[in-house]
Amino acid sequence: MGNNYDLFIVHGAIQFNKRTAFQRTKAGFCSRRKRRRAKPAVAAGYGAAPHSKGRMMGLTQTKSTAQLKSKPQWILDFKNYWRYRYLMLLFIPGIVWFIIFRYVPIYGLTLAFRDFSFRAGIRGSEWVGLDHFRWLFSLPGFWNVFRNTVIINVYQLVFGFPAPIIFAILLNEMVHLRFKKLVQTISYMPFFLSWVILAGIMVQILSPSTGVVNLLLRSIGMEPIFFLGNPRYFRGVLVVSNIWRTVGWSSIIYLAALANVDVEMYEAARMDGASKLKEIWHITLPSIANVITIMLILRAGSMLADNFDQIFNLLNPAVFEVGDVLATYTFRLGLRNMEYSMATAVGLFTNVISFALVIFANAVSKKFNDYGIW
Numbered sequence: 001m002g003n004n005y006d007l008f009i010v011h012g013a014i015q016f017n018k019r020t021a022f023q024r025t026k027a028g029f030c031s032r033r034k035r036r037r038a039k040p041a042v043a044a045g046y047g048a049a050p051h052s053k054g055r056m057m058g059l060t061q062t063k064s065t066a067q068l069k070s071k072p073q074w075i076l077d078f079k080n081y082w083r084y085r086y087l088m089l090l091f092i093p094g095i096v097w098f099i100i101f102r103y104v105p106i107y108g109l110t111l112a113f114r115d116f117s118f119r120a121g122i123r124g125s126e127w128v129g130l131d132h133f134r135w136l137f138s139l140p141g142f143w144n145v146f147r148n149t150v151i152i153n154v155y156q157l158v159f160g161f162p163a164p165i166i167f168a169i170l171l172n173e174m175v176h177l178r179f180k181k182l183v184q185t186i187s188y189m190p191f192f193l194s195w196v197i198l199a200g201i202m203v204q205i206l207s208p209s210t211g212v213v214n215l216l217l218r219s220i221g222m223e224p225i226f227f228l229g230n231p232r233y234f235r236g237v238l239v240v241s242n243i244w245r246t247v248g249w250s251s252i253i254y255l256a257a258l259a260n261v262d263v264e265m266y267e268a269a270r271m272d273g274a275s276k277l278k279e280i281w282h283i284t285l286p287s288i289a290n291v292i293t294i295m296l297i298l299r300a301g302s303m304l305a306d307n308f309d310q311i312f313n314l315l316n317p318a319v320f321e322v323g324d325v326l327a328t329y330t331f332r333l334g335l336r337n338m339e340y341s342m343a344t345a346v347g348l349f350t351n352v353i354s355f356a357l358v359i360f361a362n363a364v365s366k367k368f369n370d371y372g373i374w
Contacts, residue, residue, distance in 0.1 A: 235322060258288060
C-alpha cells in the first residue's frame with residue numbers, strides 16, 4: 001500500500017510541477033509583453049485619450065512602476081493550486097494514509113526508551129534511556145542479521161532497480177499495441193498476488209523433484225538443485241522472485257515519463273544515422289533522468305527495509321544463516337518473545353539509518369545532476 005502511494009505521489013508531483021512551470025512561463029511571458037506595450041506610453045509621458053464625459057482633454061498620469069511589475073510568485077502559485085483544486089483532491093487519500101499509519105504511530109517510538117509493561121502502559125512504564133540499544137548491539141546474532149539485510153538490499157538495488165527501467169524502455173519500443181498491452185497486463189498480475197500465494201508458486205517451480213527448473217536441469221544432464229534449501233542460492237531466489245513480482249508495476253512511473261519525450265528528437269537522431277541503442281542512451285535515458293534520480297533516492301532510503309512477507313514465507317532452517325533479516329528478527333523479538341521495547345529499538349535504529357541514507361543520496365544527487373526530492 002505504501003509503495004502504491006509513493007508512486008502515485010511522485011507521479012502526481014511530476015505532472016503538477018510541469019503544469020506549474022508552464023503557468024509560470026506563461027505568466028512571465030504575458031507580463032513581459034504588457035511591459036513592452038506600456039513602455040512607449042511611459043516614455044512619451046502620455047496616456048490613453050480620455051473618453052468619458054465631463055473630462056478635459058489633456059495629459060493623463062502614467063502608470064507607476066509598481067503597477068507594471070508582475071504579481072508576486074506566491075500569488076501565482078496559489079492561483080495554480082486553486083485552478084487545479086480538483087486534482088489536488090486526489091492527494092487526500094494518500095495524505096490521510098500517511099497521517100494514520102506513518103505519523104500517528106511515531107508516539108510509540110518512546111517504547112524504545114522505556115521498559116514496557118502492559119499493566120503500566122506506555123506512559124507509566126519505566127524510562128531506561130539507551131539501555132535497550134546497548135543490549136541490542138551487544139548481541140552477536142544482531143550483527144549477522146544486519147549484514148544479511150544489507151547484502152540482500154544491495155543485490156536488490158544492483159539487479160532490481162534497473163529492471164523496471166529496462167522493461168519500460170522495451171515496452172516503449174514495441175510497435176504492436178495489442179501485444180504491448182498483453183505484455184503489460186501479464187507483468188502487472190504478480191503484483192496483485194500476496195506473497196503467500198507467490199511463495200507457494202516458487203516452491204513448486206523450484207522443487208528438486210517435480211519443479212520445472214530442475215526438470216530442465218535434468219534434461220541437459222545436470223544434477224537437481226534445492227534452491228530454497230541451499231544457502232548459496234537462497235539470496236538469488238529472493239532477488240529474482242521480487243523482480244518477477246514488481247517489475248511490471250514499478251515500470252508504470254517510467255512509462256509515464258517516456259510518454260512525455262519529444263518524438264521529434266528521435267526523428268532527428270534517425271536522420272543523423274543514430275542506431276536504436278544510441279537513441280536510448282542519448283535521448284531516452286537523459287529525458288527520464290529526473291524520474292530515475294527521484295526513484296533512486298527513495299530506494300536508497302529503504303536499504304535496511306526488507307520484504308518481510310516474502311522472506312517469512314520462503315525462509316526455512318536450512319538457510320536461516322543467510323536469510324534471517326531485521327524484519328524477521330524484530331518479529332521474533334516483538335511477538336514471540338514479547339520484548340516490545342527491544343523490537344521498537346530495532347525499528348528506530350533502522351529508520352534513523354534510512355533517513356540518513358535519504359539525506360546523503362539527495363545531497364549527492366543535487367551535487368552531480370541538480371535533481372533531488374527537495
